[in-house]
Amino acid sequence: QSALTQPRSVSGSPGQSVTISCTGTSSDVGGYNYVSWYQQHPGKAPKLMIYEVSKRPSGVPDRFSGSKSGNTASLTISGLQAEDEADYYCCSYAGSYTLRVFGTGTKVTVL
């Protein structure tokens, strides 16, 4: 099972919006609504930002939003802030054999 495909990096100025794509197949992203997004700062554990495609856990700012179309999920960060600079990973359920697959990861840089 290959990793989901994400852009290596995206960047934006403070206040701008950035969108990270996560492309899989009909066996993972396209087949289930269990797509999540994680933020990871250097040397830290990942933190859940979005679950079940578009739901936001309590405590996560509403400038983070998720969506899905076909085999591609997306994470949008609106009103980019300095503290949003981190690595972001998508993750999808991929069936009872493969279980789960992560994306390749995207480094978000705040210019």
Place this chain on the structure above:
Amino acid sequence: EVQLVQSGAEVKKPGESLKISCKGSGYSFTSYWIGWVRQMPGKGLEWMGIIYPGDSDTRYSPSFQGQVTISADKSISTAYLQWSSLKASDTAMYYCARSTYYYGDVDYWGQGTLVTVSS
């Protein structure tokens, strides 16, 4: 407050065995699944497998089947990840994480355990 606290960093030699732990607190340990995730140095996240401490139902990702063993002791709210014979390529950070269902998204993560395998 939900917490997953992992055991400390380990330095081992190739061929040695190892068991690392993940202790849950602040929730009903037997009602949630615990998954394990590998992150090799400078690399991305990889899903290894998952266990339901309530009945020890365990599922492995194909890449890790036969390479590691996942277990749990519900009496002390602790999940484990173990190796019988470590390789240098097992050097990585290992995270445990909680999910409501084996197919569900993980919400809380442990702080990670760094395993270094070197001769």
